[in-house]
């Protein structure tokens with residue numbers, strides 16, 4: 340692995356009396372795509388939320404770029420460049436496309452905003468055509484572009500994408516994976532949580548499998564595919 344960007348050790352968290360994460364270890368290297376796989380309810384979204392400081396860690400540590408961010412405020416985590424595009428997009432439906440994008444740059448200097456917008460519009464020309472449109476009136480695919488565009492406005496070094504292809508047509512899923520590949524080629528590290536396991540393993544350098552709030556497997560995509568039990572469980576072959 341290249342230089343470690345995200346390093347998570349023994350992470351525990353949950354909701355009230357329910358413990359979901361039971362001591363998770365996971366690393367993402369600079370510029371690496373890492374797939375986080377696991378069945379529904381395994382704890383992947385809880386992991387993403389805890390790492391990005393939306394949910395408090397109960398034990399363990401999260402280090403980002405060498406800095407301990409386990410107890411950091413969400414704002415400082417975003418400012419450090421760890422940006423989470425949540426499952427279900429969570430755009431603001433009653434705000435325009437432009438307003439949604441601008442919200443993504445809340446930790447960045449105003450002076451950077453125009454350049455970041457142009458970069459996002461270069462990646463998603465459709466968003467530029469629709470700057471004044473209310474986000475809630477856009478199609479599901481456009482809303483997903485907007486959610487990722489908003490994440491990019493924050494100048495990420497690591498982008499956590501939680502189920503980005505959920506609800507998209509097969510054509511848009513192809514586009515989405517193409518986009519993830521292009522962002523990676525530009526040097527961005529990506530932690531990808533996806534139901535499209537085969538496609539995720541094609542573009543990821545490494546993968547983790549989470550079950551019941553713990554990591555059951557970590558290794559290269561090729562190693563995962565060589566493990567019969569995992570291949571059967573996640574690819575059905």
Ligand SMILES: Nc1ncnc2c1ncn2[C@@H]1O[C@H](COP(=O)(O)OP(=O)(O)OP(=O)(O)O)[C@@H](O)[C@H]1O
Pocket residue numbers: 354357359377378379380381382383384385386426
């Ligand atoms: N806000 C919440 N309050 C209580 N329990 C929750 C909450 N959110 C999730 N859980 C529970 O935590 C467990 C892990 O859920 P989580 O959403 O992290 O799994 P996941 O792997 O992301 O699955 P999915 O793909 O279905 O989103 C589940 O048992 C779920 O019911």
